[in-house]
Amino acid sequence: MIKQLILLLIPFLPFSQVSVPDKYWVEDKGFEDAINVNSAFDDDNNEPVLIEFWAKFNEENCFADWDKVENVSYYRVDISKAPLAKKKYRVRMAPTLILFKDGVKEVTFKAGLDLLLPTNLEEVQEAINELNESNKF
Numbered sequence: 001m002i003k004q005l006i007l008l009l010i011p012f013l014p015f016s017q018v019s020v021p022d023k024y025w026v027e028d029k030g031f032e033d034a035i036n037v038n039s040a041f042d043d044d045n046n047e048p049v050l051i052e053f054w055a056k057f058n059e060e061n062c063f064a065d066w067d068k069v070e071n072v073s074y075y076r077v078d079i080s081k082a083p084l085a086k087k088k089y090r091v092r093m094a095p096t097l098i099l100f101k102d103g104v105k106e107v108t109f110k111a112g113l114d115l116l117l118p119t120n121l122e123e124v125q126e127a128i129n130e131l132n133e134s135n136k137f
Helices: 002-012 028-035 056-061 083-088 121-134
Strands: 049-054 073-078 096-101 104-110
Touching: 028 049, 028 073, 028 083, 049 056, 096 121, 104 121
Parallel strands: 049 073
Antiparallel strands: 049 096, 096 104
16 A cells, blocks of 8 residues: 555655765865856857756755756755855855856845755846846947
8 A cells, every 4th residue: 555655645745855976066166167157259149157056955845957957057066065155155055056257156046044045047048148138238
């Protein structure tokens, strides 16, 4: 009976925890390099960087659409492995998304006391698009 109930409920379980490949993870050691992206000609056409501060204890509420954002470089930071970045950018809740341009924090989306990220792909993409547009001549 229990096995049948579990099989029945599987389609309804939240699967927001999406596997992120190792190349998208950054720790304190490489954090500043990740957010300070400069092009070869040091112009204003640098892509923004979206950093997700993530925590194992709240992995079910991660930003599951990380692989759908466009015109941005994405990295995920485990807050337990990046205490200096967490402190510097005053990350109090996980998940927290911070959008950087040329190493400068531009936009922040942070979880509330309920640990839910109060944003979606459309809002994040809109912020990315606005940041990209603001840097055009």
